[in-house]
Amino acid sequence: MIKPIFALALAALFSAAPVLAQTAANFPNHPISLVVAYPAGGPPDLVARVIAPAIGDALGTSVVVENRAGAGGVIGISSVARATPDGYTLLLADLSVVVDPAVYANPGYDPKKDFAWISPVTRSFMTMLVKPDFPARTVADFIAMAKAKPGDLQFGSSGIGSPPYLGGLAFMNATGVDLLHVPYRGVALAVNDLIADRISTVWMSFGPAAGQVKGGLLRVLGVYGSQRLASLPDVPTFKESGLDVGAADNGNWLGIAAPAGTPPDIVAKLNAAVVRAVASKDVQERLEAADYVNSAGGPSGQFKKVIEESADYWRALFARAGIKPE
Numbered sequence: 001m002i003k004p005i006f007a008l009a010l011a012a013l014f015s016a017a018p019v020l021a022q023t024a025a026n027f028p029n030h031p032i033s034l035v036v037a038y039p040a041g042g043p044p045d046l047v048a049r050v051i052a053p054a055i056g057d058a059l060g061t062s063v064v065v066e067n068r069a070g071a072g073g074v075i076g077i078s079s080v081a082r083a084t085p086d087g088y089t090l091l092l093a094d095l096s097v098v099v100d101p102a103v104y105a106n107p108g109y110d111p112k113k114d115f116a117w118i119s120p121v122t123r124s125f126m127t128m129l130v131k132p133d134f135p136a137r138t139v140a141d142f143i144a145m146a147k148a149k150p151g152d153l154q155f156g157s158s159g160i161g162s163p164p165y166l167g168g169l170a171f172m173n174a175t176g177v178d179l180l181h182v183p184y185r186g187v188a189l190a191v192n193d194l195i196a197d198r199i200s201t202v203w204m205s206f207g208p209a210a211g212q213v214k215g216g217l218l219r220v221l222g223v224y225g226s227q228r229l230a231s232l233p234d235v236p237t238f239k240e241s242g243l244d245v246g247a248a249d250n251g252n253w254l255g256i257a258a259p260a261g262t263p264p265d266i267v268a269k270l271n272a273a274v275v276r277a278v279a280s281k282d283v284q285e286r287l288e289a290a291d292y293v294n295s296a297g298g299p300s301g302q303f304k305k306v307i308e309e310s311a312d313y314w315r316a317l318f319a320r321a322g323i324k325p326e
Contacts, residue, residue, distance in 0.1 A: 027087055027266050031062045034256075036092045037076025039069045043124070043205070043290075047254050048092040050286045051121055054277030055256075059269070063090075072161060074100050078108030081115065085261035087270060090118070093257045095163060098311040102318040103161040105325040111311050115257040116267050117304040119274040122292040123251040124205040125225040126167040127232070131197060132219045139222045139241040142201070146177035153200040154180040156190030160323065163252050164190065166314070167203025167224065170248035173317050174238070194218065205252065206231060207291030224248055229293060247313035251293075255303055271300050 034055075036048045048065045056063040068076035073096040083089035091097075093115075100107045109115075128139070136142035146153050157164035164187050172179055182199055184190040190202050191209065195217050206229060212218040220235045226249055228237055238245050256274050258267065275297030277283060 025265075027269060028059055028061045030088070031064055032056070032059070032088050032090060033066045034063050034090050034092055035076050035080050036065060036067050037069065037073035037096070038067065040067050044092055044094050044254060046290060047122060047287065047292070050283055050290075051092075051256075051274075051277055054280050054283050055273050058273035058276045065092075072096060072100055072103065074104055074107045080257065081109035081259060083259045085116070085259040085263075087258055087262055087266040089259065090270070091115070091257045092121075092254060093117075094254045095166070095252045095310065096161070097257070098307060099161050099166065099314050101311070101325065102315050102323070103325060112308055114260050115307075116260055116262040117300050117307055118256040118258055118267060118270045119278070119297040119300060120253055120255040120303050120306070121274065121278055121297065122287050123253040124207065124292050125223055125229065125251040126163060126203045126248075127206045127209065127223045127229075127235070128167070128171070128221040128238075129191070129194060129202045129204065129209055129213075129218045130200065130221050131194065132216060134200070134219065134221075136221065139236070139238065139243070142221060143175050143177055146175070146179060150178040151180050153177075154182050156182045156184055156187075156193060156199045156202045158185070158187040158190065159183045162187070163205070164203045166248065168201075169317055169321060170224075170245045171203070171238070171243075173320065174243040174245045174248075191218075205291065210291065225251055225293075231291065247310045250306055250310055253306065253310075267300055271297070 034048055034052050036045050038044050045067065052063040052065050068079055077091060077097055080089055080091040098111045101111065130136065136145055155168040157168060159165060168179060168181065187204050193199050194202050209218060213220060220232055222238050222241055223229055223232060223235055224245060225237055226239065228235060239249065258270065278297040
């Protein structure tokens with residue numbers, strides 16, 4: 001004979017199953033939150049506000065951008081990792097998702113285990129900037145200069161773990177050169193010092209630096225990525241210069257993630273919506289206008305592979321550089 005308490009639990013289990021199935025089948029039936037782990041106005045926020053309406057149109061609901069900034073992205077990222085896995089709380093993820101665990105001892109999430117990776121959205125690639133009159137005319141020249149005087153050349157960044165720092169770290173790892181890292185409160189301050197000839201180089205996405213480059217204040221020595229940037233057709237990639245920079249060539253990708261445990265059919269539905277949204281002419285044009293490249297959605301499994309490869313690569317580089325999570 002089934003005990004009363006067990007019978008009630010069994011009944012509740014079976015009665016819940018159709019509800020879960022119906023929720024998945026009818027998804028979405030109310031607005032979706034797209035969390036950006038940074039303040040409004042920055043590059044990830046821009047991408048989120050471009051893509052959110054298009055995803056909403058594809059799903060037949062509204063997608064509301066929600067900024068949850070703090071701790072280098074950890075607050076917003078970890079909040080999504082802990083959210084109910086029902087597809088209604090999503091993350092506009094960027095490279096910091098895999099880098100933060102190498103910087104922070106307890107970020108509150110594991111990029112490989114705590115997310116369902118929906119689809120990539122777009123990416124940007126860092127460029128290596130120098131003054132127009134800098135003696136090195138090529139990447140090979142810069143490497144030769146750096147090896148001749150270890151620690152004499154400097155690169156600026158917005159701090160350990162930031163994209164400009166990652167650009168320098170990947171370059172030093174690939175070339176074996178020793179550059180002096182100079183951290184700033186923001187990459188714009190580093191660029192100002194580069195123009196003032198106080199530091200040797202800065203790595204950053206081309207978009208924010210395009211004005212200074214076109215105005216003759218800066219020069220691009222090389223770019224990350226598997227192919228040259230359309231806006232810089234005469235600037236070779238680091239790969240063309242003979243460097244193996246590993247997963248750094250994946251660029252600073254941005255994509256959509258949901259909490260781990262999100263039902264597969266909801267993941268599939270979200271993936272189809274993001275792929276459709278990214279393919280729209282309006283989204284493509286607005287992202288390209290902001291100097292984002294390779295704007296293309298893709299299979300969730302393919303995106304997960306990029307995440308895992310990036311996580312392993314950056315963790316290894318931080319360890320090799322002697323940087324321990326704090």
